[in-house]
Amino acid sequence: MVQQQDKDPEESKGKPSGEDLRTRVIPGLAARRMGTGLSGVPPTPAPAEPVVPSLEGAKQEVHAHPKPASGRLAEGTVLQGRYRILSVLGAGGMSTVYKAQDLRFPKVQRFCAVKEMLNTATDPRVRSLMMQNFEREASILATLSHPAIPQVYDYFTEGDRAYLVTELISGKDLEALLNETDGFFPETQVVQWAIQICDVLTYLHTRKPQPIVFRDMKPSNLMLDDQGRIRLVDFGIAKVFQSGERGTMIGTEGYSPPEQYRGIAEPRGDIYALGATLHHLLTKQDPRLEPPFTFHKRPIHQSNPAVSAELQEIIGRALEYDIQKRFGSAEEMKRALLSLKSARGLTATAYMPTPEGILPDALKVIWQFACEDEVRSSPCIHEGILYIGAYDNNLYALDAETGKFLWKYAAEGGIASSPAVGDGRVFFGSADGSLYALNAETGRLMWTYPTKGRIYSSPRIQFGHVFIGSDDRHLYAINTITGRMAWSVETEGAVRSTPATGPDAIYFGDEEGVLHAIGVNGRLIWRFRARRAITSSPAISRDLLYIGSQDWYIYALDLRAGWVVWRYRTDGSVVSSPAVAGDTVFIGSADGYVYALDATNGYLAWRYRTGGQVTSSPAVYQGAVYVGSVDGYIYSLDAQTGQLRWRFQTGGPVVSSPRVENDIVYVGSLDHNVYALPI
Amino acid sequence: MRLGWATDVGRQRSHNEDTVLVIELEQAGYHGALLTALLVLADGMGGHLAGEVASTLAARAAARHILHTYLTPLPLHERSASEPSLKELLMEAFQRANELVIERVPGGGTTLLCALILGNRAYIANVGDSRAYLVSSTGCSQITRDHSIVDIMVELGQMTVEERAHHPQRNILYRAVGQKGPLEVDTFFCHIPAEGALLLCSDGLWEMVSEEEIAHVVSTSSSLQEACDVLVEKANQAGGKDNISIIIAAPPEIPETGLNSLEG
Numbered sequence: 001m002v003q004q005q006d007k008d009p010e011e012s013k014g015k016p017s018g019e020d021l022r023t024r025v026i027p028g029l030a031a032r033r034m035g036t037g038l039s040g041v042p043p044t045p046a047p048a049e050p051v052v053p054s055l056e057g058a059k060q061e062v063h064a065h066p067k068p069a070s071g072r073l074a075e076g077t078v079l080q081g082r083y084r085i086l087s088v089l090g091a092g093g094m095s096t097v098y099k100a101q102d103l104r105f106p107k108v109q110r111f112c113a114v115k116e117m118l119n120t121a122t123d124p125r126v127r128s129l130m131m132q133n134f135e136r137e138a139s140i141l142a143t144l145s146h147p148a149i150p151q152v153y154d155y156f157t158e159g160d161r162a163y164l165v166t167e168l169i170s171g172k173d174l175e176a177l178l179n180e181t182d183g184f185f186p187e188t189q190v191v192q193w194a195i196q197i198c199d200v201l202t203y204l205h206t207r208k209p210q211p212i213v214f215r216d217m218k219p220s221n222l223m224l225d226d227q228g229r230i231r232l233v234d235f236g237i238a239k240v241f242q243s244g245e246r247g248t249m250i251g252t253e254g255y256s257p258p259e260q261y262r263g264i265a266e267p268r269g270d271i272y273a274l275g276a277t278l279h280h281l282l283t284k285q286d287p288r289l290e291p292p293f294t295f296h297k298r299p300i301h302q303s304n305p306a307v308s309a310e311l312q313e314i315i316g317r318a319l320e321y322d323i324q325k326r327f328g329s330a331e332e333m334k335r336a337l338l339s340l341k342s343a344r345g346l347t348a349t350a351y352m353p354t355p356e357g358i359l360p361d362a363l364k365v366i367w368q369f370a371c372e373d374e375v376r377s378s379p380c381i382h383e384g385i386l387y388i389g390a391y392d393n394n395l396y397a398l399d400a401e402t403g404k405f406l407w408k409y410a411a412e413g414g415i416a417s418s419p420a421v422g423d424g425r426v427f428f429g430s431a432d433g434s435l436y437a438l439n440a441e442t443g444r445l446m447w448t449y450p451t452k453g454r455i456y457s458s459p460r461i462q463f464g465h466v467f468i469g470s471d472d473r474h475l476y477a478i479n480t481i482t483g484r485m486a487w488s489v490e491t492e493g494a495v496r497s498t499p500a501t502g503p504d505a506i507y508f509g510d511e512e513g514v515l516h517a518i519g520v521n522g523r524l525i526w527r528f529r530a531r532r533a534i535t536s537s538p539a540i541s542r543d544l545l546y547i548g549s550q551d552w553y554i555y556a557l558d559l560r561a562g563w564v565v566w567r568y569r570t571d572g573s574v575v576s577s578p579a580v581a582g583d584t585v586f587i588g589s590a591d592g593y594v595y596a597l598d599a600t601n602g603y604l605a606w607r608y609r610t611g612g613q614v615t616s617s618p619a620v621y622q623g624a625v626y627v628g629s630v631d632g633y634i635y636s637l638d639a640q641t642g643q644l645r646w647r648f649q650t651g652g653p654v655v656s657s658p659r660v661e662n663d664i665v666y667v668g669s670l671d672h673n674v675y676a677l678p679i
Numbered sequence: 680m681r682l683g684w685a686t687d688v689g690r691q692r693s694h695n696e697d698t699v700l701v702i703e704l705e706q707a708g709y710h711g712a713l714l715t716a717l718l719v720l721a722d723g724m725g726g727h728l729a730g731e732v733a734s735t736l737a738a739r740a741a742a743r744h745i746l747h748t749y750l751t752p753l754p755l756h757e758r759s760a761s762e763p764s765l766k767e768l769l770m771e772a773f774q775r776a777n778e779l780v781i782e783r784v785p786g787g788g789t790t791l792l793c794a795l796i797l798g799n800r801a802y803i804a805n806v807g808d809s810r811a812y813l814v815s816s817t818g819c820s821q822i823t824r825d826h827s828i829v830d831i832m833v834e835l836g837q838m839t840v841e842e843r844a845h846h847p848q849r850n851i852l853y854r855a856v857g858q859k860g861p862l863e864v865d866t867f868f869c870h871i872p873a874e875g876a877l878l879l880c881s882d883g884l885w886e887m888v889s890e891e892e893i894a895h896v897v898s899t900s901s902s903l904q905e906a907c908d909v910l911v912e913k914a915n916q917a918g919g920k921d922n923i924s925i926i927i928a929a930p931p932e933i934p935e936t937g938l939n940s941l942e943g
Contacts, residue, residue, distance in 0.1 A: 258837045261828065261848070289860045292831050292853050321835050513760075529759040543800050543870050551760065561713055561797050562756065564764040565868060600868040601766060 072096055073116065078103070080156055083114055083165060094118060099168060102153075112153055115164045127160075134162045140212070141235055148200035148231050169231050174219035178281060184304050187311060187342040190281050195343065196230040197222065197274055198334035205267040205330055213265045217273035218255045219280055254288040255280075258321050268326045271333055275318025275326075282307050282315075295319045310340050363648050366664060366676040367403030371396060373414070375668025377428075378458075378617070378657040382421035382440060386666055388656075388674055389415025389428055395436070396674070397426075397443055400661065403676055407443040411436060413454065417468075418498070418657075422461030423480045427468075429455025435468055435476070437483060447483030451476065453494060457508075458537075462501040463520055467508075469495020475508055477522065487522035498537035498577070500545070502559055507545055509534025515547055517562055526562030530555065532573070536587075537617075541580040541599065546587070548574025554587055554595065556602060566602030570595065572613065576627075577657070581620035581639065586627075588614025594627050594635070596642060606642030610635060612653065616667075621660035621679060626667075628654025634667055634677065648677055680705075680716050680796065681876075681929040683903030687911045689883055690919030696723035696730030697881050697924040698738040698789075704750055716796040717745055718926045721789045722809050722881040724855070729787030737776035737789045737856045744772040745795060766866045769793060769804035773856065773864045780857040788857030792823065792879050799930035801877050803867040807855050808882050811867070812890070814927070815875040816898035819890040822867050826854035850882075876903065876929040880910075883921035887914040903927040 073096075077085045083100040090097045095117045102110045117134070121127045138155035141164070145151075154165035174193070178185075197217075204212040216234065223231040257272035276287055279295050283303040290298065296319065300307045314336045320326045327333040337343055372392035379388040386400040391414040397406040413432030420427050426440045431454040437446040453471030460467045465477045465486060471494040477486040493512030500507045505525055509515045513530040515538070536548035544565060545557045550573040556565045572590030579586045584605055585597045590613040596605040611631030618627040624645055625637045630653040636645040651671030658667040665677045680703055688695040700719040706712065719738040723730030749768050763771060776791055790807025803811050808825040824830065829849045832838035843849055854863060871877050876897055884893070888910060896913065900906035907925045914923045 258832060258835060261832050261838065261846070286860075291826070291863075292828050293835055294831075321837055524756065526756040526758060529757075529761075531760050544868070549760075553760065555760075555764075557758075558765070558797055558800060560800075562758045563797065564758065564760070564762065565802065566764045566766040566866075567760075601866045602764075 073098060079114065079158065079163060083112065089113065111168045113166050113168045117162045119160045119162060131157055131162065138164055146200055146203045148196060148229065150231060150233060169223050169225050169233060171223045171225035174222045174224060174281065177224060178219055178284065184284065184306065185281055187307055190278060191311065191337055191340055191342045193230050194274065194278055195334055195337050198330040198337065200232050201270050201274065201330035202334065211267050213267055214270050215265055217270055217277055219277055258293050259323060267329070268323050271318050271326050271330060275315045278315050279319065293321065308340065308342060311342065363646055363677060366678060368676070369398055369403045369674045371672050371674065373672060374670040375672060375674055376416040376655050377668060378418040379659045379666040379668065379674065380419045380421060381659055381661045381666065387419040387421065387426050388668055389417060389419060395419060395428055398674065409438055409443045416456050418458040420459045420461050425480060427459040427461065427466050429457060429459065429468055431455065435459065435466065435478065449478050449483055449485065456496040458498040460499040460501055467499040467506050469497060469499065469508055475499065489516065489518055489522055491516060493533065496535045500538040500540050502540055507538045509536065509547060511535065513549060513551065528557060528562045535575045537577040539578040539580050544599065546578040546580060546585050548576055548578065548587055550575065554578065554597065568597055568602045575615040577617035579618045579620050584639065586618040586620060586625050588616060588618065588627055590615065594618060594625065594637060608637050608642045615655045617657035619658045619660050624679065626658040626660060626665050628656060628658065628667055630655065634658065650675065680714050680931055681903050682716065683907040684926040685907035685911045686924040687915065687922065689922050690915050692922055694731065695922045696734055697721065697922040698734040699924050699926060700738045700742050701926060702742060702746065714798055714931050715750060716928055717742055718794040718879055718928060720792045720809050720879045720881060720924055720926055722807065722922065722924065723787065723789040725784065725787035729784050733780045733784045733787035733789040733857055736779050736783055737791050740776040740779045741772040741791060741793050744775045765795065765802045769795065769802065769866055770864045773804060773806060773862060777856050777862045781859060784857065788855040791856045794877060794879060796928055799871045801869050801871055803869065805865045806862065807852055810880055810885055812878045813869060813871065813875055814878045814894050814897045815872065816894065818894045822869055824865060826852050828853055871930045873930065876927050879926045881922060881924040883923035884910060884914050884925055887917040887920065897927065903929060
């Protein structure tokens, strides 16, 4: 507790200068590097036997001073000839709370709580200053009268100890309750508590002549009494006895507002701490175990989807870093809470993650072209011509701008393979088993290369060669001009993955789950074995290779050594191929989601749920991600946030992967059409 | 791999609570060569020898885990999904270190910074306020983030960089090895450019010597070892308020896999 004083900031602290900035030591760690860089504070010797309380039981504050209050009072001890000690209720590093009987009421059993604090200061002037502060703060507490604040009966000092005698509250504190409760507290319950807390804060903050700042709002300081009312306990009076700074140590902010680091203690700091407390109560995530001030990074609905968006908004405002952006007063916050449905005992609405984007009919198709069968192949655009294969056996060449038909070439089987252009030729594989090379302009056949299996893999052109896999369990390297094979590599399974090329190697997966890294000479560099098929095609960016597998994982591998750098598990087969843009990898999964993962450590940035499996591979263009889904839609998502920009419904599942060129999105659908859409 | 390292008690402490551990491992065979190095730096805290015990135990536990489960038993070119990822490996190594410190050094703690280098790639894990930098002649770029409260304040725009440097509580960490509860570990990946070097150091260096000066020393020294020695000297000249530890590594100049031409 601190009483705010406008006139004399020096005196308002009234203690060693670091007092207001106190942090709590994480249990198990003592202070380190005594005296580091702290001017004017003498180094304090480290204790020989530091106390190691567990955080779980850390109902009391654990202070930088690890020495326990030596010599607890024995049962039966009588203080001031009046308070008989009965038992210990709790103990922290600096203080002990006893249950005692008030002997002044001999006819009845009147119990009280006696908080004992040890003054460990050795300098007599500091000692005396601390005792004065204690008496001043205790006398302020004694003037308070509010149903949620335990009444102060008495205070006194004995030697190096100070005592505060208060009403004994029987009940349970919210931290203990939180730990004992399976699942989450209902929103209505938490809102009722929050309203009561706002009431008592309003009382404290409107005291005259100065507002009183509680400064220590947290679940363990909130008791739920036997009548189910919230009581504010442990006004941080023990802080009076905390000694000065002790060099580098481990601390956590927990519930405290950031401005405490600038030495500011004011009413809106209590509002922040209340926000932090509510966040903890609703999410069950202990902020003392999280990096400081990271509530906004851990949205409540992520751990507890039952919490209403409105309540989250209120808590978010209480937790603003900037004091001015918080509620101006506890009264204002209470009014906001009272406006909630959950405050009126109604069922809380479920959190709605994202509003729907632009409706399909708002999006105008630039052109569409009907093939004679399903389009599973993904388009390739080169010099104004769009090439795409269809299950009607044809490779189509269309004018990319207008969709006008230019020519088609009929293979002897369906074309699921996506065409690629290089050296003036367009290459594609067919279910008839052959790799075709056509003149890219005219569609005239230049050569074919027959394999012994169907071709679902797509060609990759590099080093003057076409690299393509076949269901005959081989990867082929074929000269683009002559159509002659340079080499082939035998694999364990069919190769449907499209090879990726690095500076001096080729990377591809097979249906037995092996990812191969082959030198341009055809020699194995490394192999990585996933648990299921690798149909996905690798993407390479900055020394890392990204790939999906039907074992449900997305992997990032060290490009040169094949070591898995990180992996991320989805809830379905990953047939979709990754797209890397900036520091983010985008990929789909059969679980229906489009994922955005941090490229260097695999942390989830966002995911977006579509209505069907996502086997299409995302394309990234100007801050937006484009991807198809088996639900028949083509989605455009904001690459940063995963918010829906628009979606467009086709007449069939979209397994084809979009290409974006000149602000136009091109994609095929199983409804037989190729679409050109505005970005 | 070119390497240099140094650790020094500084001018104001009675003993050195830092630990530096460097392991270089080269493997070569039919499928090519792999140069790996494991660099570990730990800065202990806690009185009565707790600091040095914590930093030594943590560094050794992390290194042992990485060596035994990953670097030595596996064939060079065969990898599989049954192995942990490097991120998981580093995180597990840190958990081992954490468990050991909690068990053996109650009241002690340590920062822990670990870099596993594969050729010219570095996989880094960090807890605390020791730092990893990429150093080149043009300057230093910090890879890691300090787990200090002042750092978060700067990130939130609640404090300036200048205020941070002088804040009386700039040494308070919110995360360190030896802390109960789940230990969160930051992991990073970086490419070490051909002309650059990876530098790991304890706060005894970065609080005393500016990043500009660090970059200047590294790029003008005749060897990485000389750079380490000069940096220790400079930190001491500036007051040597804390223990000073430095490891510098630069990638090998030869590529790992020599490949023939396609038709050959």
